[in-house]
Structures are given as C-alpha cells and as structure tokens.
Amino acid sequence: MNPNDVSSKDELVAFLHTLRHDLTDNASRWENQTLESFLEAMAAW
Numbered sequence: 001m002n003p004n005d006v007s008s009k010d011e012l013v014a015f016l017h018t019l020r021h022d023l024t025d026n027a028s029r030w031e032n033q034t035l036e037s038f039l040e041a042m043a044a045w
Contacts, residue, residue: 001018005011023030032038 001011001015003015006015023033027033032041
C-alpha cells in the first residue's frame with residue numbers, strides 16, 4: 001500500500017499498520033526509528 005491509496009479512515013489505519021510492520025522488519029533502512037526522533041524531524045521540517 002502506498003500513500004496515494006489512502007482515501008478513508010480505514011485505509012489510513014491499514015497504511016499505518018503497513019508502516020509499523022515495515023519499521024519492525026527494516027529498521028536499519030528508516031531514518032527515524034523512534035517516535036521521539038520522528039517527532040523531532042517533523043518539528044524541524
């Protein structure tokens with residue numbers, strides 16, 4: 001699933017689950033591996 005496929009609340013929930021599983025499976029490929037680092041990056045953006 002990609003972000004362009006999200007057009008409803010249920011699809012957003014499914015997309016977030018997809019992201020969570022990808023982070024679990026591929027953490028080394030993620031720049032922000034924790035919620036804290038993600039929120040810091042969002043604030044800096």
